[in-house]
Amino acid sequence: MNKEHFLIELKIYLKPLTTQQQSFILNKYETIFEERSAAGETEEQIAKSLGKPRGIAEEILQEFNINVPEKKLERDGWQEIQPIVNDDYYYEEASEHPYDDTYRSYERPHHSGFVRFCQVAGVLAFNFLFMFWMIFAAIMVVFSGWLVAVLFLFSPILGGISVFAGFNDGTMFQLFFSIFLSGAGVIGLLILTPLTKFFGKVLRHYLQWNIRVLRGEI
Template sequence: MNKEHFLIELKIYLKPLTAQQQAFILEKYDNIFDERLANGEMEEEIAKDLGKPRTIAEEILEEFDITVPEKRLERDGWQEIPPATSYEYYEETAEHPYDQAYQSYERPKHNGFVRFCQISGVILLNFLLMFWFIFSFAMLLFSGWFAAILFLFSPILGGISIFTGLNDASMFEMFVSVFLCGAGIIGLLILAPLTRFFGKVLKRYMLWNIRVLRGDI
């Protein structure tokens, strides 16, 4: 199931809600898809991880105290939740987290001591531990890339040694350079996904730091 199919099916199951509430929920899941797609995930993988749209809709409807009816199969093959029969219900429950008035995110309110502990803890964690860990791993990756690239171009030196003088030593050097070239190719195949993984983890860690310093957590 791709993103478009997921959102269409979710919208169908959210019919008991108002158009405004549906739009907010659909925008939320659309943003989830965009953020995870930006991190390199596939649409089918994201949809599978989020779960079935009907299950998500049922959980949301339960938050509104809407009784989920029995599943019934429509002619077109969709399992649809019929719309609510009364409009007075929505007027009584207008102040719900999915309404327009609650769309803006409000940061949790912490006292000064808690904020001091949060900021101090993040700073100490970064300078005493995480900075050295990240620096060491980054240098390790840099060294690996540098060595792999050198190994990749090592046959050039072997070829030069053969052209300058063909003997047993030059043939041995050529054999070693070809072996190192193969090792360099294998090294690049290992380092490429490892570097991408390190970049994703580092990005998420930096975002977590920003959220803590801003007081979002």
């Protein structure tokens, strides 16, 4: 697959996006081809390393909360589109690509002014009265968890200082206890890392949903 084939196929699967969004993404991958070609790679090598255009498009569309419907493609990844012939031998131009009918559902709905007002007022009221405080509490919990885990992780430093300051049974207990806390801090970090990523992902999707509602895309 060369650059032209790659970009055409990617554009087909990106059709649910606006023309401006498609152009931005296609220009980005065209720049990647140009830079890596200048470095000595062939277009086939670049396309193979980037992956299938459909997979790239699905990941991009998922960021916009758009799911690509499953369609059976030919073995080479393309689906041939033939013109439709009616009884009068009049040729009708077929759909630009096989997903046109499905993607019509992603067009921005047309709501009345009252419905839009209810949508915006409802989202703002729900966020201010409930979600804002829930998100704030979750952020504080995650932040507190990270703070405690980091303090536990460096607690052996205090234990070592107490040993050098005055060696006795109490300082040895403090040293071993600080080592135990350090282990707990490591475990806490291992738990908090994926938990924080998950929370960030959920928050990002929720904010995207709010923006789409306020823009009238839902």
